[in-house]
Structure formats: structure tokens, C-alpha cells
Amino acid sequence: MIGSVIGDIAGSLYEGSSIKTKSFPFFNEFGRFTDDTVLSVAVAAALLESSEYIDRAQHYVSMFHDWFALYPDAGFGDTFFSWADMRDRQPYNSWGNGSAMRVGAIGWAFDTLDETLAEAHLSASVTHNHPEGIRGAQAVAAAIYAARNGADKGAIRTLVESRFSYDLSASVDEIRPTYGFDVSCQGSVPQSIICFLDSSSFEDAVRNAISLGGDSDTMACIAGSIAEAAYGVPSEFREKAMGYLDSRLGAEIEEFEATYGPD
Numbered sequence: 119m120i121g122s123v124i125g126d127i128a129g130s131l132y133e134g135s136s137i138k139t140k141s142f143p144f145f146n147e148f149g150r151f152t153d154d155t156v157l158s159v160a161v162a163a164a165l166l167e168s169s170e171y172i173d174r175a176q177h178y179v180s181m182f183h184d185w186f187a188l189y190p191d192a193g194f195g196d197t198f199f200s201w202a203d204m205r206d207r208q209p210y211n212s213w214g215n216g217s218a219m220r221v222g223a224i225g226w227a228f229d230t231l232d233e234t235l236a237e238a239h240l241s242a243s244v245t246h247n248h249p250e251g252i253r254g255a256q257a258v259a260a261a262i263y264a265a266r267n268g269a270d271k272g273a274i275r276t277l278v279e280s281r282f283s284y285d286l287s288a289s290v291d292e293i294r295p296t297y298g299f300d301v302s303c304q305g306s307v308p309q310s311i312i313c314f315l316d317s318s319s320f321e322d323a324v325r326n327a328i329s330l331g332g333d334s335d336t337m338a339c340i341a342g343s344i345a346e347a348a349y350g351v352p353s354e355f356r357e358k359a360m361g362y363l364d365s366r367l368g369a370e371i372e373e374f375e376a377t378y379g380p381d
Contacts, residue, residue, distance in 0.1 A: 119162055119374060121320065121346025122222040124359045125338030126154040129328045134299045136331035144321065145358050151367070152193040154339040157220035159367050160185035161241055162374040165227050178244045179207050188366070195301070201245065209247040215306045217246035218254035219336045222343035225262025226378045234263045246303075254303025257282040258340055261311055265347035266380070271315050274344075284308040290316045290326045297330045306333055310340035317341075320349040 130149045132142070164174075164181040186194065186202035194202070201210055221238050228234045238259035242252045257278050264274045275286050286308060293309055300306050310327055317323035323345035327338040360368050 119158060119222045119226065119343065119346070120356050120359060120371060121342040121344075121351055122158045122219070122339045123151065123155045123342075123363070123371065124346075124351065124355055125324045125327065125340070125342025126152055126158075126219075126335045127359055127362050128324050128342075129335035129338035132328050132331075132334040133336075134332070135334070136298075137328060137334070138294060138331045140322075140325040140329045142325075142328065144325070149362065151362055152335050153189075153195070153198070153216075154219045154336055155363070155367065156185050156189045156192045157182065157216065158222050158339070158343075159370045161220050162223035163370050164241075165223055165237075166370075166373060166377060175240055175244050176207065178241055182245070198245065209243060209245050211248045211251075212246040213248040213250035213254075213303055214246065214301050215254060215303050215333065215336050215340070217242035217251040218258045218303055218307045218310075219339045221255045221259045222262060222339075222346075223374060223378070225259045225343065225347060226266060226374075228263070231260060231263055234259050250303045253282050254307040257284060257307055257311065258343065261314070261344045262347045265344055271348075275315055278308075278311060284311070286312055286315060288312060290329070294330055297332055299332045301333050301336070306337055307340065310337040311344065313337065313341040314344040314348065317345060320345045320351055320355070323349075 127149045128144050130152050131146050160181045164178050183202050183205050224237045235256050238256040239252050242255035261274050264277055278284055313326035314323045323341045324338045327341035328334045
């Protein structure tokens with residue numbers, strides 16, 4: 119799941135900037151981890167502890183509340199911030215891309231696609247119970263699952279288009295000129311997946327996502343999560359990204375990788 123974190127950090131400086139180029143410093147001194155990393159780690163932590171809880175949906179709620187409380191200034195959206203700050207335990211029918219950006223760990227943790235989709239649905243529905251919020255999370259988790267199990271890009275494209283009815287036919291170059299800031303799942307998840315499909319490497323997938331000039335940290339987080347499963351992550355990128363994190367976040371990532379990472 120370090121691919122999610124790297125995408126978040128690389129994109130953090132460019133969110134909403136309409137950068138429209140792939141030529142930019144990948145790791146910038148002003149970059150930082152955001153809510154994308156915090157909630158991705160919260161999902162990983164929930165999976166590591168899941169066997170201890172009977173009501174696993176409410177366990178996700180508790181984990182989101184607890185990790186929010188540790189990093190309230192990480193850049194959470196207004197609705198999630200209010201929900202977590204009040205420790206509300208009911209979903210708020212969101213179709214935003216927060217459900218998709220935090221789902222990366224789920225793509226690594228299960229042995230079948232059906233299990234992966236069920237868990238992605240569960241993790242999304244505690245906040246993003248709108249059908250689009252659930253569809254976005256499931257599509258990203260399915261792409262990660264397929265990529266880590268050796269599916270090529272053609273098979274991943276077919277899986278996502280057939281199961282989730284996303285149109286993945288455009289290229290990054292076709293999308294970029296007119297694309298704008300969009301935090302909806304339906305307006306950012308297909309484009310983020312295309313950024314992976316239209317890439318030549320892990321780094322290229324993340325650069326593609328940032329170059330669209332939209333919700334850059336979240337889209338790069340999503341593209342990076344899939345690209346990690348397909349390409350792996352260069353060791354120097356992993357080391358650099360871990361340097362942006364505190365020991366708590368780093369320890370959770372390392373424990374998750376030790377438990378669910380590739381052999």
C-alpha cells in the first residue's frame with residue numbers, strides 16, 4: 119500500500135493547481151502526507167485487527183474516528199471532518215472519491231475477487247453508502263487485486279469496464295486538456311484508473327494522475343495504489359516517502375506489508 123502513500127505525497131502540492139504537465143519535481147520539499155494517507159493506513163489497521171471484531175463495519179467507523187483524531191489537520195474534506203469530529207456512526211451518503219482513495223490495502227488482503235469486492239463495499243458503506251461511492255471503492259480494489267495476481271492491462275480494463283460500467287477508452291492525453299477539479303467517484307476514479315492503464319512505470323502512472331490538474335493527491339493515490347500492484351515500487355521511492363511519515367504511520371505500513379505484502 120506504499121504506492122497509495124507515494125501518490126498522495128507527490129500530488130499533495132498540486133491539488134487543484136491545473137498543472138497540466140508531467141514535468142515537475144516528484145518529491146517536493148513542500149509535499150506532505152494528507153488525509154488520503156491517514157485513511158489508507160486506517161483501513162490497513164482495521165484489516166490487521168479485523169478478526170477481533172464481530173461488527174466489522176462499526177470497527178471501520180471506530181478506526182476512521184480514531185485515526186482522524188490523531189491527524190485532524192491532515193486535510194480532510196468538510197463532511198468527513200464533521201462526521202469524524204462528532205464521532206457520528208451513521209453514513210452520510212457520499213459519492214466522493216474518499217472511499218476509493220483509502221481502499222488500497224483491501225486489494226492486497228484477500229484471496230478472491232468476491233472477497234475483495236465485499237470488503238471494499240463494507241469499507242465504503244460506513245460513510246460513502248451512495249452507489250457511486252461504493253462503485254468507486256470496488257473498482258479500485260478490483261484493479262489492485264487483478265494486478266497483483268498477474269492480470270495484464272487489457273484484462274484489468276475489461277474487468278473494470280464490465281463489472282463497474284466505467285468508460286476507460288480515453289487516453290490521458292485526451293482527458294488532460296479539458297479535465298477539471300472533481301472529487302466525485304464517477305468524475306475521478308475512471309480517470310485515475312486510466313492513468314495507470316496509460317502508464318509505462320509506477321512513476322509514470324503517478325505523473326499521469328497529477329498531470330490531469332484535478333484532485334491531484336487523491337487521483338495520484340488511486341493510480342499509485344494500482345501501479346504498485348502491477349509494477350512494484352522502486353526502493354528509493356519507498357524510502358523517500360517513508361521519510362515524510364511519522365513513526366506511527368510508518369509502523370502500520372510496515373506491519374501491513376509484512377502481513378499481506380507479496381512473498
